[in-house]
Amino acid sequence: MLAGYVRPQRRSVLFGGSLVLLGGLAAAAQPLAAKALVDRLGTGEAITGLLALLVGLALAGAVIAMVGDYVLERAAESVVLVARNRLTRRLLSLRVPAVQRAEPGDLLSRFTSDTTLLREVCTHALVALVTGSVTTVVMVVMMGVMDLALLGVTLAVLLVVGLLAGAGLPMIEKASHAAQSAIGETGARMERVLGAFRTVKAAGAEAREIAAIERGAEDAWRAGVRSARWESLVHGSNTLAIQASFLAVLGIGGARVATGAISLSTLVAFLLFLFYLTEPIGQLLHAGSRLQIGLAAVRRLSEVEEMPAEQTGSGGALADAVGRHEGRLVFEDVRFRYGPDLPEVLRGVSVDVPAVGMTAFVGPSGAGKSTLFGLVERFHEPDSGRILLDGRDLADWDLVSLRAGIGYVEQDAPLLSGTLRDNLIYGRPDATEEEIRDAVAQTRLDTLVDRLPDGLDTAVGHRGNFLSGGERQRVALARALVRRPRLLLLDEITSQLDAANEMAIRDVVTTAAKTMLVLVVAHRLSTVTQADRIVVLDNGTVRATGTHDELLASDSLYADFAATQLLTGERDG
Numbered sequence: 001m002l003a004g005y006v007r008p009q010r011r012s013v014l015f016g017g018s019l020v021l022l023g024g025l026a027a028a029a030q031p032l033a034a035k036a037l038v039d040r041l042g043t044g045e046a047i048t049g050l051l052a053l054l055v056g057l058a059l060a061g062a063v064i065a066m067v068g069d070y071v072l073e074r075a076a077e078s079v080v081l082v083a084r085n086r087l088t089r090r091l092l093s094l095r096v097p098a099v100q101r102a103e104p105g106d107l108l109s110r111f112t113s114d115t116t117l118l119r120e121v122c123t124h125a126l127v128a129l130v131t132g133s134v135t136t137v138v139m140v141v142m143m144g145v146m147d148l149a150l151l152g153v154t155l156a157v158l159l160v161v162g163l164l165a166g167a168g169l170p171m172i173e174k175a176s177h178a179a180q181s182a183i184g185e186t187g188a189r190m191e192r193v194l195g196a197f198r199t200v201k202a203a204g205a206e207a208r209e210i211a212a213i214e215r216g217a218e219d220a221w222r223a224g225v226r227s228a229r230w231e232s233l234v235h236g237s238n239t240l241a242i243q244a245s246f247l248a249v250l251g252i253g254g255a256r257v258a259t260g261a262i263s264l265s266t267l268v269a270f271l272l273f274l275f276y277l278t279e280p281i282g283q284l285l286h287a288g289s290r291l292q293i294g295l296a297a298v299r300r301l302s303e304v305e306e307m308p309a310e311q312t313g314s315g316g317a318l319a320d321a322v323g324r325h326e327g328r329l330v331f332e333d334v335r336f337r338y339g340p341d342l343p344e345v346l347r348g349v350s351v352d353v354p355a356v357g358m359t360a361f362v363g364p365s366g367a368g369k370s371t372l373f374g375l376v377e378r379f380h381e382p383d384s385g386r387i388l389l390d391g392r393d394l395a396d397w398d399l400v401s402l403r404a405g406i407g408y409v410e411q412d413a414p415l416l417s418g419t420l421r422d423n424l425i426y427g428r429p430d431a432t433e434e435e436i437r438d439a440v441a442q443t444r445l446d447t448l449v450d451r452l453p454d455g456l457d458t459a460v461g462h463r464g465n466f467l468s469g470g471e472r473q474r475v476a477l478a479r480a481l482v483r484r485p486r487l488l489l490l491d492e493i494t495s496q497l498d499a500a501n502e503m504a505i506r507d508v509v510t511t512a513a514k515t516m517l518v519l520v521v522a523h524r525l526s527t528v529t530q531a532d533r534i535v536v537l538d539n540g541t542v543r544a545t546g547t548h549d550e551l552l553a554s555d556s557l558y559a560d561f562a563a564t565q566l567l568t569g570e571r572d573g
């Protein structure tokens, strides 16, 4: 997965990495030039050329490293971009139940914060790991050429660093993952609060929510501190090791110079090498710890990749077919439960709905009415039985084509932040002005549009919260009509309308039912009575089917509903 993120940037990473490496090598060559300089000083030869070389090496090294750094930073940003785009596509293709089970705030944190962390791992850390290793190896070889005994001393001390780092690095990954998860959970909690802000206020729950969010933030802090502790241990071991090596080399090297085993210039160069070694080793340790943090982020991103996604094909041609062919919608012994441990919600539903006309589903709350709509949209798949449209199992339809033919107004259909127009054309961005106006007029939104300061181009607020509940319902219906569906699924769209608006909407629905298949779920008797057929659902089964009059005579539950007006009261209860 990591490779997948880095691959598109491999050229930049290679180029930038090579530059950084070159810069590092230029730095590595400096001790050699310094050694030559010291030797020449002893012999009294001219040193101007060597001095120039030394300055040139330092300058060139710095500039090359700087350019390399920029190239890598840029590649890192591109990696984040690629990761965000990939995650966006993944998130939007997820199956509805998967997203319903997840916390939106947590998914959001993966999109914002984890992708940002990814930049740590993908370029800099990887390159630093390579350049740090190469520079270290080059320096160690050079040190070996100078004096094997001193090298032995150095390596022994460095081994201790390696062991310390080896123990610390996995802990960093663990702590970082915990910190990110805690941030995700806190984000989810925050999203919950902001999404129901008025309810939070009305319930006086601010203090409780603050405490809960702060607890989450503290969890993140604790994990972050744990990670910081391991990081500083890993990083600090570098300084410690180099200093210890320095003293050891100085002592043992001094003795070797005194015995004449090595020259003074060799000792100076060796110590310089040791001094320069701090950087690549520090780089290695830093890269190692960053890599762990990035890997923790990759782990969280890959968790999203593993969530089930919808399968969509091309479907353009089929979308046309949906518009042209008319056909029945048939439920054949449909059984469904929301999860393996949950009770069966639909227990063998069989309904045959003709291609045109209005079919109403009524029944007590929780009977499974909305669930049926969810199955038609294929948000969920039946556990057994089939649903056929045009005689074809919905499972065989291309999802895009299927949904292109459906106008779905869900219960409490949310609007999206943006303008009223954005909301109306959400299901069909290429709708003409006339079609928009037409839908607006049908749903009696024209008075609202006239009243709004910028008409159709007025912002409606987050989830449409600048509008009343009834207005939101009518916008949702207009949005479905603009889509020009062949199949309208209307789930409780009149619950918040006053009598006048309800009557108008009823007319819209009746008119629509003359040319298309309209399924409504309604608790209001007035909406239901004019349906061509009514399906009474009870506890996941079809109890009775017929017209209002037929059911009044034949079905006691329906007769009871009608008589006691429970059909109206149910929503509020």
Ligand SMILES: Nc1ncnc2c1ncn2[C@@H]1O[C@H](COP(=O)(O)OP(=O)(O)OP(=O)(O)O)[C@@H](O)[C@H]1O
Residues within 6 Å of the ligand: 100, 338, 339, 342, 345, 363, 364, 365, 366, 367, 368, 369, 370, 371, 372, 411
């Ligand atoms: N996503 C879900 N996960 C688990 N259970 C669910 C889910 N959605 C609905 N249910 C359960 O399935 C049952 C049927 O719900 P459904 O929304 O279809 O009922 P309904 O007849 O539309 O009710 P209402 O008239 O109150 O809208 C209910 O018992 C509900 O608790």
